[in-house]
Amino acid sequence: MMTDVKLPKLAEGVEKASVSYWHKNAGEAVKEGEDLVELVTDKATFNLPAPASGVLKEVLVSEGEEASVGNVLARIG
Amino acid sequence: MIIDLGLTDYEEAYRSQMELVSKRKLGEISDSVILTEHKPVFTIGRSGGKRNLLVDEATLKARGLKVLSIDRGGDITFHGPGQTVFYPIIDLKSRGRDLHRYMRDLESVVIGFLNGYGIIAERLKDRTGVWVGPRKIASVGIGVSNWVTYHGLSVNIDVDLSYFSMIYPCGMRGAKMTSLSDILGVRIKTRETTSMLLSSFQRIFNVKVEPLERMPEAVVI
Numbered sequence: 001m002m003t004d005v006k007l008p009k010l011a012e013g014v015e016k017a018s019v020s021y022w023h024k025n026a027g028e029a030v031k032e033g034e035d036l037v038e039l040v041t042d043k044a045t046f047n048l049p050a051p052a053s054g055v056l057k058e059v060l061v062s063e064g065e066e067a068s069v070g071n072v073l074a075r076i077g
Numbered sequence: 078m079i080i081d082l083g084l085t086d087y088e089e090a091y092r093s094q095m096e097l098v099s100k101r102k103l104g105e106i107s108d109s110v111i112l113t114e115h116k117p118v119f120t121i122g123r124s125g126g127k128r129n130l131l132v133d134e135a136t137l138k139a140r141g142l143k144v145l146s147i148d149r150g151g152d153i154t155f156h157g158p159g160q161t162v163f164y165p166i167i168d169l170k171s172r173g174r175d176l177h178r179y180m181r182d183l184e185s186v187v188i189g190f191l192n193g194y195g196i197i198a199e200r201l202k203d204r205t206g207v208w209v210g211p212r213k214i215a216s217v218g219i220g221v222s223n224w225v226t227y228h229g230l231s232v233n234i235d236v237d238l239s240y241f242s243m244i245y246p247c248g249m250r251g252a253k254m255t256s257l258s259d260i261l262g263v264r265i266k267t268r269e270t271t272s273m274l275l276s277s278f279q280r281i282f283n284v285k286v287e288p289l290e291r292m293p294e295a296v297v298i
Contacts, residue, residue: 011177020123021148035222040123043150043205044176047222 003052005074007067010041017041018066019073026059030076037073052076078109079275084158087118087145094227097166101225108284111164112275114267115156119144119244122218125152129245136243149228151205151218152248159236159256159267161274162229167282169224180205180217182281183230187215189277190232190270196260206247207232212255213246232274234258234267 010017021038024030035047036056057077061067080097082090090113100106119130119142129152130144137144156162163186169179184200187207191198191214198209207215215232233256241254258265278284 009174011175014177033223038123038148040150041176043122043124043180043218045123045148045150045220046176047220049223 002057002075002077003054004072005036005048005051005076007039007069007071007073008048009069010039010044010046014041014069016066016068017046019061019063020045021063022059023047024056026056026074028056030054030056048073050076078106080109080111082111082113085113085115087115087120087143087156090115090162090164091147094164094166098222098225098227101166101168102223106166108165108167108282110275110278110284111166112271113162113164114158114160115162117142117155117157117240119153119155120149121146121153122149122151124150125248129153129248130243131245132243142243147228149218149220151216153244154216154218154231154246155236155240155244156231157236157240159258160231160233161267161271162231163274163278164229165226165278165282167226167284169221169226174224176219176221179226180219183217183219184215185281186230186274186277187232189280190274191257193273193277194257194261196257204249209255209260212253214255214257214260216247232257234270235265 017039020040023035030050032053033049036050037048039046054076058075061073097109184207188198198207201208205217206213217230218228220228235258236256238254246252246254
């Protein structure tokens with residue numbers, strides 16, 4: 001089963017954030033709850049934990065790119 | 078819990094933050110604050126680069142200054158003695174999960190603190206930090222791991238402002254920094270302002286702040 005990693009809402013009225021750092025590369029094993037991807041909004045960085053354990057199958061938003069709330073950033077399978 | 082680390086190397090205080098973040102995530106500790114002053118250092122956050130550093134390697138070396146790239150939001154800033162740094166380790170899951178509101182709350186801590194000195198400070202739109210007139214007195218840059226905060230707030234009390242002329246603070250050309258001593262025109266002892274800053278923090282974040290003791294080693298209260 002694939003689990004989507006989605007951009008959560010980080011603050012009221014904020015609809016976008018940039019991906020600043022992937023803690024894991026595609027193909028690597030990830031553990032539920034550990035920091036997976038770092039996002040930036042204004043003067044804040046937000047480390048999003050992996051929503052499931054498995055292998056990081058696909059990274060859909062690269063470092064430096066922007067995403068909107070709800071967008072799928074990666075897939076874990 | 079308040080942990081007063083006294084004067085620290087940046088890296089040393091960072092390690093302490095990470096230890097507390099892990100413990101906070103596991104629920105082993107309640108919301109906490111690390112207090113420190115750093116030995117002189119420039120740090121560059123995720124939105125920054127060395128382009129906003131205005132001195133060369135030789136000057137940095139001669140002055141014994143390090144430049145560290147770190148994982149907070151924001152651009153370049155300076156930390157040094159005379160600047161009180163607050164690193165709240167707070168779980169925002171029970172505080173509305175809002176990074177921007179959290180940063181506005183950190184700014185409120187400083188605005189309330191300065192009011193106690195009769196100084197009117199304010200926020201400027203899209204310019205995170207606290208400003209007195211056109212000058213910036215406090216900087217905010219945060220990191221969060223699963224909604225537990227680290228990094229935080231630095232407030233210029235009696236810091237040597239000449240260090241800020243070596244950078245474009247926060248990447249803003251023309252941004253001028255100030256300090257409490259600079260505004261009041263008298264030298265303020267940084268440590269003597271700590272309890273007022275903590276009281277302001279307590280009011281804004283509604284956390285229990287116990288009296289602070291000074292000890293030669295790191296104090297855990």
